[in-house]
Amino acid sequence: MFLFKNSNQWFLYLFLNILFRRVLGFIGYPSKYDISPSSVSDRCTFSLASTLNDENGQRVDVDDNLYATKPSSKSSFGLTDEDFTSWLSAELSNAPGRQVYETTFDSAVLAIVKWRQRFRGNPAVWKRIFKKDRVFKELIESAPILHSVQKFVNNHANSETEDDKITILDLCSGKGYLSMFLSEILPPEKVAKIILVDKAWAMCNSEVLPHHMNWDHIYGDIPHANDGSTIKQVEGEISEQRFLPKSNLTYFTTWPIPLHTSKQDLKQSCNQRQTKKHIFDRTKGPILILAIHLCGTLSLRAVDFFNNNENVKMFCLKPCCLPGMVHAKRNDTFKIGRHSFPAEDVCSNGSFTKKDWSGPPRWHLEKKFILWSDHLYKGIDIDVSGDSNSDLNSLKKFGRKSKR
Numbered sequence: 001m002f003l004f005k006n007s008n009q010w011f012l013y014l015f016l017n018i019l020f021r022r023v024l025g026f027i028g029y030p031s032k033y034d035i036s037p038s039s040v041s042d043r044c045t046f047s048l049a050s051t052l053n054d055e056n057g058q059r060v061d062v063d064d065n066l067y068a069t070k071p072s073s074k075s076s077f078g079l080t081d082e083d084f085t086s087w088l089s090a091e092l093s094n095a096p097g098r099q100v101y102e103t104t105f106d107s108a109v110l111a112i113v114k115w116r117q118r119f120r121g122n123p124a125v126w127k128r129i130f131k132k133d134r135v136f137k138e139l140i141e142s143a144p145i146l147h148s149v150q151k152f153v154n155n156h157a158n159s160e161t162e163d164d165k166i167t168i169l170d171l172c173s174g175k176g177y178l179s180m181f182l183s184e185i186l187p188p189e190k191v192a193k194i195i196l197v198d199k200a201w202a203m204c205n206s207e208v209l210p211h212h213m214n215w216d217h218i219y220g221d222i223p224h225a226n227d228g229s230t231i232k233q234v235e236g237e238i239s240e241q242r243f244l245p246k247s248n249l250t251y252f253t254t255w256p257i258p259l260h261t262s263k264q265d266l267k268q269s270c271n272q273r274q275t276k277k278h279i280f281d282r283t284k285g286p287i288l289i290l291a292i293h294l295c296g297t298l299s300l301r302a303v304d305f306f307n308n309n310e311n312v313k314m315f316c317l318k319p320c321c322l323p324g325m326v327h328a329k330r331n332d333t334f335k336i337g338r339h340s341f342p343a344e345d346v347c348s349n350g351s352f353t354k355k356d357w358s359g360p361p362r363w364h365l366e367k368k369f370i371l372w373s374d375h376l377y378k379g380i381d382i383d384v385s386g387d388s389n390s391d392l393n394s395l396k397k398f399g400r401k402s403k404r
Contacts, residue, residue, distance in 0.1 A: 198262075
C-alpha cells in the first residue's frame with residue numbers, strides 16, 4: 001500500500017508508474033499470450049513445431065500451478081532412484097502436454113534418472129545439468145519434437161551397416177538437453193550419432209576457456225570412487241564396474257547414442273559451407289535436422305540446410321524471436337527456397353537474453369510471429385498438394401513437416 005500526502009504526489013506516482021510500464025514493455029501487462037519463460041515458453045504463438053498445440057491441432061492449456069509442488073529439501077543424490085522417479089513423475093503430472101504425450105514424458109523421466117545415475121559421484125556436473133525448472137521447461141517445449149523423432153526413427157528400417165544409420169543434427173543446441181533426451185530414448189542400433197551445433201562450444205580438441213560452454217557432461221573425465229570403482233556403459237545401461245584401472249574414461253563413452261559437439265556460427269557463410277562439406281556431404285545415411293528456439297535469421301539458415309541437402313529426411317523447426325530491425329532499416333529482402341518476402345514485414349525490436357525478454361509485450365507481436373512462421377513454411381521446398389490452408393492445418397497437427 002502506498003500513502004500520499006497530496007494530490008500532486010499521487011499524480012506524479014501515477015505518471016511515473018505508467019511511464020515505467022511503457023518503457024519496460026511487458027512489465028505490468030500480463031496476458032494469456034505472455035506466459036512466463038520459467039514455466040513454459042510461448043515465444044511463438046504459431047510456430048513450425050508449437051509446444052502448445054497437441055497432435056490434433058488443439059491448443060494445450062498451461063497450468064499456472066505447474067511448479068506449485070515444492071522440491072524435496074534433501075539433495076537429489078540423497079533419494080533412491082525409485083523415489084527420485086516418483087518425485088519427477090509427480091512434479092510433471094500437470095505439465096502442459098503431459099496427457100497428450102504421455103509415453104514421451106514417461107520416457108523422458110527415465111532418461112533424467114539415467115542422467116542422475118551417470119553423474120553420481122560428480123555433484124558439480126549434476127548440479128549444473130539438473131536445474132529443475134530449466135529441465136522441465138526444456139522437456140515441455142521439446143515433447144512434440146521428441147514424439148515426432150521417436151515415431152520417425154522407430155519406422156526407419158533397421159540399419160545393416162553403420163552408413164545406413166540416422167544422424168541427428170541439433171542446431172543451436174545450447175547445453176544439449178534435447179540431444180541428451182534423444183540419446184537415452186532412441187534405439188542406438190538405428191542412430192549413429194547426434195551432433196550438437198552451437199557457436200558457444202570450444203573447437204574440437206582445444207582448451208575450454210571461460211567464455212565457452214562447459215562440456216564436461218559430454219567429454220568430462222569420470223571420477224573414480226575411493227574403492228577404485230568407476231562407471232561403465234554396458235549394453236545401454238549404466239552399471240558399476242569395480243577395480244578398473246584408472247584410465248582416460250570420459251562421459252562420452254557412457255551415452256547410448258554418441259553426442260558430438262560442433263562449433264559453428266550459422267550466420268557466417270563460411271561456417272555454412274563447412275557444415276555442408278564436413279557433415280551433409282560426408283554423411284551417407286539419412287539426416288534429421290532439429291532446429292529448436294532459433295533466434296531471428298537463424299531460422300532462415302535452418303531452412304536453407306533442409307532445402308539444399310537431399311539426405312535430410314526430416315526437419316523440425318521452432319522459431320524463437322523475430323529478426324532484428326536492422327534488416328528492415330536496410331530494406332533487406334529475405335529469400336529461402338523459391339520464396340522471398342520483405343524483411344520489414346517480420347522484423348521487430350526485442351530479443352531473449354537467456355530466459356529474460358527485452359522488448360515490447362510479446363502478445364503485441366502475435367501477428368508478426370504468425371506471418372514469420374508462414375513465410376518460413378512457404379520457403380520450404382517441398383512438393384505439396386491442395387490449398388495452403390490444408391497444409392497449415394497439417395502442420396499444426398503434427399508440429400513438423402517431413403520433406404521426402
